Amino acid sequence: MSEPNTLRINDVDYVRADSIKEAEGDIKIVVLDRGFVYVGHVSFDGDFVVVHDARNIRYWGTTKGLGELVNGPLQKTIIDAVGVVKAPLRALISIIDVDQSKWK
Structure with missing residues (x-):
């Protein structure tokens, strides 16, 4: 018998942590x-x-x-989770490389 991929409790579906795909691409400031x-x-x-x-x-x-945020957010930085953002390239001003470990 195979292991279940989801579990439903009180009409909420839960998925196995090892079934969640990591986001591809390096972390950057856009x-x-x-x-x-x-x-x-x-x-x-x-x-x-x-x-x-x-x-x-x-x-x-x-x-x-x-540029100060290259090494991660500061104490006064305010960040809001938004999920997935898809913007036309014509709206792109710049992309800034960051320290990956500081923005995980």
Whole structure:
């Protein structure tokens, strides 16, 4: 008999932790037009940049600009989880490499 992939309790489905696929792509800070800044696993899909496990950096909390966040969020940084962000490449302003271990 095989092991179940999901378990339902009170009408909520739970999945096995080892069945969840890790997001592909390196973690990066993505700056979009209109002031939107996200951090997450970045990939490209045709004419779109896709940020998986995206978090919106609502308030940087820096004194020397966005580059301070390369080594992870600061004490005053405010971040909101948003899931997956898909934006057209024409909206992409810049992509900033970060220390992967500080943004996990």
